[in-house]
Amino acid sequence: MSAVTIRDVAKRAKVGIGTVSRVLNNHPSVHMETRQRVLEAIEELDYAPNPIARQLSLGRTNTISVTLPFLTFPSFVERLRGVQSALAESGHQLILYSVQTAEHRDRHLEQLMRQVRPDGILILSIPLFDDHVHRLKERGIPTVLVDVDIPHAHRVYTDDFQGGYLATQHLLDLGHTRIACLSDILDTELSFVTTRLRYQGYCQALEDCGITPRPAYHIEDHHGRAEARAMAHTVLALDEPPTAIFACSDTQAIGVLDAAADLGLSIPDELSVMGYDNIRDAEYLNISTINQPLFESGFEGAQLLLSLIAHPDDDIHDIALDLTLIQRGTTAPLRASANNRTI
Amino acid sequence: MSAVTIRDVAKRAKVGIGTVSRVLNNHPSVHMETRQRVLEAIEELDYAPNPIARQLSLGRTNTISVTLPFLTFPSFVERLRGVQSALAESGHQLILYSVQTAEHRDRHLEQLMRQVRPDGILILSIPLFDDHVHRLKERGIPTVLVDVDIPHAHRVYTDDFQGGYLATQHLLDLGHTRIACLSDILDTELSFVTTRLRYQGYCQALEDCGITPRPAYHIEDHHGRAEARAMAHTVLALDEPPTAIFACSDTQAIGVLDAAADLGLSIPDELSVMGYDNIRDAEYLNISTINQPLFESGFEGAQLLLSLIAHPDDDIHDIALDLTLIQRGTTAPLRASANNRTI
DNA sequence: CTGTTAGCGCATTCAC
DNA sequence: GTGAATGCGCTAACAG
Numbered sequence: 001m002s003a004v005t006i007r008d009v010a011k012r013a014k015v016g017i018g019t020v021s022r023v024l025n026n027h028p029s030v031h032m033e034t035r036q037r038v039l040e041a042i043e044e045l046d047y048a049p050n051p052i053a054r055q056l057s058l059g060r061t062n063t064i065s066v067t068l069p070f071l072t073f074p075s076f077v078e079r080l081r082g083v084q085s086a087l088a089e090s091g092h093q094l095i096l097y098s099v100q101t102a103e104h105r106d107r108h109l110e111q112l113m114r115q116v117r118p119d120g121i122l123i124l125s126i127p128l129f130d131d132h133v134h135r136l137k138e139r140g141i142p143t144v145l146v147d148v149d150i151p152h153a154h155r156v157y158t159d160d161f162q163g164g165y166l167a168t169q170h171l172l173d174l175g176h177t178r179i180a181c182l183s184d185i186l187d188t189e190l191s192f193v194t195t196r197l198r199y200q201g202y203c204q205a206l207e208d209c210g211i212t213p214r215p216a217y218h219i220e221d222h223h224g225r226a227e228a229r230a231m232a233h234t235v236l237a238l239d240e241p242p243t244a245i246f247a248c249s250d251t252q253a254i255g256v257l258d259a260a261a262d263l264g265l266s267i268p269d270e271l272s273v274m275g276y277d278n279i280r281d282a283e284y285l286n287i288s289t290i291n292q293p294l295f296e297s298g299f300e301g302a303q304l305l306l307s308l309i310a311h312p313d314d315d316i317h318d319i320a321l322d323l324t325l326i327q328r329g330t331t332a333p334l335r336a337s338a339n340n341r342t343i
Numbered sequence: 344m345s346a347v348t349i350r351d352v353a354k355r356a357k358v359g360i361g362t363v364s365r366v367l368n369n370h371p372s373v374h375m376e377t378r379q380r381v382l383e384a385i386e387e388l389d390y391a392p393n394p395i396a397r398q399l400s401l402g403r404t405n406t407i408s409v410t411l412p413f414l415t416f417p418s419f420v421e422r423l424r425g426v427q428s429a430l431a432e433s434g435h436q437l438i439l440y441s442v443q444t445a446e447h448r449d450r451h452l453e454q455l456m457r458q459v460r461p462d463g464i465l466i467l468s469i470p471l472f473d474d475h476v477h478r479l480k481e482r483g484i485p486t487v488l489v490d491v492d493i494p495h496a497h498r499v500y501t502d503d504f505q506g507g508y509l510a511t512q513h514l515l516d517l518g519h520t521r522i523a524c525l526s527d528i529l530d531t532e533l534s535f536v537t538t539r540l541r542y543q544g545y546c547q548a549l550e551d552c553g554i555t556p557r558p559a560y561h562i563e564d565h566h567g568r569a570e571a572r573a574m575a576h577t578v579l580a581l582d583e584p585p586t587a588i589f590a591c592s593d594t595q596a597i598g599v600l601d602a603a604a605d606l607g608l609s610i611p612d613e614l615s616v617m618g619y620d621n622i623r624d625a626e627y628l629n630i631s632t633i634n635q636p637l638f639e640s641g642f643e644g645a646q647l648l649l650s651l652i653a654h655p656d657d658d659i660h661d662i663a664l665d666l667t668l669i670q671r672g673t674t675a676p677l678r679a680s681a682n683n684r685t686i
Numbered sequence: 687c688t689g690t691t692a693g694c695g696c697a698t699t700c701a702c
Numbered sequence: 703g704t705g706a707a708t709g710c711g712c713t714a715a716c717a718g
Binding site: 361 | 710711
Binding site: 360372 | 688689690691693694695
């Protein structure tokens with residue numbers, strides 16, 4: 001056990017513990033000579049300061065908490081990687097939390113602020129209300145939101161409305177007019193607001209093109225490949241099936257591909273499929289999608305948090321990252337054959 | 344700020360701080376009445392004990408460190424999920440660390456033991472030497488290794504040798520004899536020993552079948568889809584190309600599929616491909632593979648660690664988890680056409 | 687049962 | 703420059 005304390009070092013170096021503390025913290029006011037003696041004693045005793053004691057004395061915990069809906073979606077993993085990368089050399093511990101339900105989230109945030117008291121709080125992809133942010137602010141712990149749609153808070157985000165718009169616009173540009181949209185369930189308490197925005201962007205793009213979104217062309221269900229497959233089947237079984245489908249995530253786009261395979265529909269000739277996120281699977285499967293800077297969002301968020309810890313009273317940082325359209329093999333110009341196809 | 348301390352509570356409840364501490368820790372010896380008064384004071388002041396002070400006093404940090412080669416491989420993510428799940432309700436903080444190089448690993452472990460001093464150490468998929476384990480033992484911090492090939496340490500693992508054997512056996516059973524193996528580079532300092540074991544299992548399976556492994560049929564390169572694609576091209580360009588390929592990971596198997604597509608080889612008719620890990624992509628792409636309980640390994644490892652923290656002097660726990668063969672669409676019986684194919 | 691005291695290990699005043 | 707003393711907030715051992 002490393003039961004060796006600062007006192008042992010002081011005794012061995014024949015100095016006071018104050019002096020040891022000073023060399024530990026690189027205080028200038030200490031003689032070269034005594035500093036040397038202390039350093040030797042530290043070396044000989046293989047001493048390392050106890051971080052807990054240090055934290056208590058300093059009033060800092062030296063930790064940063066990261067809360068996310070754990071690793072249920074691949075996109076969260078990428079964001080977490082970015083965070084880890086930014087924090088690696090900062091000297092801060094990364095404490096990981098996962099919340100799955102709205103109630104769990106509230107309980108967790110309360111615990112975080114009152115009990116854990118990290119130096120900084122990072123929240124990834126968890127829907128919050130203004131009230132949460134207010135309470136966070138009250139506590140005075142620097143907080144950064146990543147991929148959370150709350151204004152007037154330090155955050156790093158992408159414009160999901162624009163993303164949905166971009167995706168739909170791409171399909172419109174290809175000549176499609178019968179465009180369906182598959183999304184998560186939009187009204188859950190812990191629903192990802194981002195999905196809703198993507199859907200709204202989809203609607204807006206259609207309207208800007210003079211097309212009224214058809215209710216039958218929008219289906220929502222729990223997030224998942226299998227669910228998306230079922231949704232695709234439903235929408236493709238309509239009297240007038242869509243010629244293009246915008247899935248609000250790549251995972252769901254994969255489900256659409258499943259359904260297309262079930263029906264023997266050739267992609268993209270008979271059906272164009274658009275995803276969102278640009279997760280690795282999308283690249284593997286050559287799916288057209290919207291790329292959002294996942295790793296970077298985590299990285300930037302963590303960096304922002306670190307700077308806030310250093311300068312707590314900075315103005316609100318509202319960092320928007322760019323989205324880009326990535327056209328791959330699942331989207332193509334509308335063909336007459338597809339347009340006339342009914343089931 | 345939650346500057347309210349135990350002293351404030353004591354004052355308000357008109358008791359000593361000792362009493363407050365007692366109700367905080369559910370000590371039996373305290374009058375119902377005074378306990379009530381204290382609880383009220385706590386409520387009114389919205390008091391929460393400072394965990395740092397508590398830790399310093401108790402000598403415990405209430406944290407568990409988890410070290411892994413971050414989220415470079417999908418399999419690590421699954422393991423981490425298992426860990427998180429097991430730790431969620433344990434009251435321990437999960438501190439996340441990532442190491443990429445051997446030197447980094449050594450530095451990290453040293454820091455972990457001397458400075459961070461978590462209550463327990465969990466190491467996932469990072470190759471260690473006996474020396475590391477010895478030092479870990481010296482420090483007396485309970486440690487559990489997951490997916491690390493070190494005997495005489497608490498660990499949760501799968502038998503990668505057997506896995507490689509199983510995979511190869513499957514191909515042999517299908518009638519293949521010209522079976523290639525693509526692996527990571529086996530001699531890096533931080534190479535994943537597990538890969539080497541898979542390769543050795545491959546060799547053994549061949550030999551048990553009276554087949555001498557051909558050097559040309561084993562290629563190694565850095566882990567990755569693109570690298571695997573190139574390796575596959577190399578091996579498929581041999582005068583006598585293999586009719587089946589065992590890729591030591593699903594990611595690499597995907598690269599093999601890429602190469603097959605490049606060459607217009609139909610899978611599995613003209614080439615059987617076997618993966619390893621059963622990551623989600625393998626399911627998406629319908630790849631035959633070896634399933635190892637990833638989530639479970641993390642879960643079991645964390646549980647073991649928690650029990651070790653409670654009972655530090657337990658005998659060595661050496662938990663082996665089962666591997667299973669999952670046959671999907673990329674492996675099929677050898678056909679004459681494939682066997683005669685040369686390039 | 688309960689109030690008081692003495693640490694936990696370190697940083698940070700103070701005097702010297 | 704340096705040593706001794708005080709406090710960070712809490713637990714535990716000690717007397718009442």
